Amino acid sequence: MTEYDVVVIGGGAAGLNGALMLARSRRSVVVVDAGQPRNAPAAGVHGLLGREGTPPAELLALGREEVVGYGGEITPGEVADVTRDGDRFAVTLTDGRTIIGRRLLVATGLVDELPDLPGLRERWGKDVVHCPYCHGWEVRDQAIGVLATGPMSMHQAQLFRQLSADVTVFSHTLPPSAEQAEELAARGIRVVPGEVAGLEITDDRITGVRMADGTVVARTAVAVATRMVARAGFLAGLGLTPVAHPSGIGEHLPADQAGRTDVPGVWVAGNVTDLAAQVGTSAAAGAGAGAQINADLIAEETRLAVAAHRERCTASLAG
Structure with missing residues (x-):
């Protein structure tokens, strides 16, 4: 089958939960999954009631199984382009396949852009972390x-201070303001001035932060506020491109509370629109968007049914 009621682009928590809602509503739905989940480096998913600590790959495998159990389809692939095809969307994959959908749910997540410092990428998701709610307990x-x-770096420092009495801010290229410095001092958070050169790693773990002057400050975990950018370049043909998030933390695709974008027929859910969403939040947004898409399809089908009914009635009267 190459034509569906809904094409879901992205096989993470948001995309799979949206597909689950649609499949349970007896919609034909396919999930295009590039297999590049943002949380792949993490050992477990946290803050998700009933699934606390579940490895990300295991959670997604369970989700795919549930979607397929209700008749939904999962296809591996990466989307290269999306265009309008009349009142439908043509989704072209990088391998040349084209899938047609009446509606789109985009849940491709985001890319974390890390500073170009030795050691950060290697330890990302292990002892280089970003979210106190996702990883804080593990580095308490x-x-x-x-x-x-x-x-958000100074706010991030205050959040991690809740988890440890030994927190140090490395001002690097963004020294705290006078007000922020006072707040940090009040909470017993040390500030180390100067640029960071990289991380010291011994026996596959962080042992310190190396400054540009060669000084090494002993640390066993490092928090970094990444720049988060929505994965959505393939939507440019529809006039949808990521824009700066109001908070300054990256770029997202704007949408209303239901996930509806400015392009009719296209919904978004998860980190592609909500950069700070955790797994549970993303899954809930996917479910909500799926329900909204189903309602939108029903409204369209009802309009068409009424038009056909009137035509039959008119033809009957004329006969």
Whole structure:
């Protein structure tokens, strides 16, 4: 089958839960999954009631199984382009396949852009972390360093201070303001000035933060506020491109509370629109968007049915 009621682009929590809602509503739905989940490096999913600590790959496998159990389809692939085909959408994959859908649910997530410093990418999702709610418990009571890289870095430092009494901010290229410095001092958070050169790694674990002057500050975990950018380049043909998020933390695809974009027939859910959403939030948004898409399809089908009914009645009267 190459034509569906809904094509879901992205096989993470948001996309799969949206597909689940649609499949349970007896919609023909296919999930195009590039197999590049943002949380792949993490050991477990956290803050998800009933699934606390479940490995990300295991959670997604369970989700795919549930979608398929209700008649939905999962196809591996990466989307290259999306165009309008009359009142439908043509989704072209990088391998040349084309899938047609009446509606689109885009749940491709985001890319975390890390500062170009030795050690950060290698330890990402292990002892280089970003979210205190996703990884904070795992680094509790450790010597935590916070690398100041963005507008949320000082707030991030305060959040990690809730989890450890030993938190140090490395001002790097973004020194705290006078007000922020006072707040950090009040909470016992040390500030180390100067640029960071990289991480010290021994026996596959962080042992310190190396400064540009060669000084090494002992740390066992490092928090960094990444720049988060929605994966949505393939939507440019529809006039949808990521824009700056109001918070300054990256780029997202704007949508209303239901996930509806400015392009009729296209919904978004999860990190592609809500950069700060965790797995549970993304899954809930996917379910909500799926329900809204089903309602939108019903409204269209009802309009068409009424028009056909009137035509039959008119033909009957004329006869």
